[in-house]
Amino acid sequence: GITLETLAAALPAGTRIIRAMPNTPALVSQGATAFCGNAAARPADLDAADTLFKAVGLTWIAPEESTLDAVTGLSGSGPAYVLLFLEALIAAGIEQGLPPEAAQQLATQTLLGAATLANEANEEPATLRERVSSPGGTTVAGLAELDAADLRSSIRRAVAAATARSRELSRDS
DSSP, X not given: OOOHHHHHHTSOTTOOOEXXXXXXXXXXXXXXXXXEEOTTOOHHHHHHHHHHHXXXXXXXXXXXXXXXXXXXXXXIXXXXXXXXXXXXXXXXXXXXXXXXXXXXXXXXXXXHHHHHHHHHSSSOHHHHHHHHOOTTSHHHHHHHHHHHTTHHHHHHHHHHHHHHHHHHHHHHO
């Protein structure tokens, strides 16, 4: 959350600075990193940062530093949201009678497969979800429960809370 301005104040005038927000999937070369440079940063500096972070996943050059707070709320904190969902999916599988090892393997592969499908398909996630949702079928029954629990709103609130906290931390830096 340390801003470019704060970093620049602690360094010699004209120092070229890149501020980045990576996430933990970078540990397995599946990260998402957003970054931006200060006014002194040159295009070559941004290119170098892009090359560096592409070695561990996807990159996005933020048009302005303020968007890094939303990046923090979405992809910086996002792995924790997804892992919480994974924990719940595994627990639900166990509650329905699956052995723990099978529940973990099936849930983890399901998340990985769905994410890969969403990443590689030339279609919106909603379209892909609708293809799995046969009218009157099992998926629709499960989705109705997630809708009743207002999962979408909970996710929006989680991203908003993390974004707001990132802004607070930046102001305090």
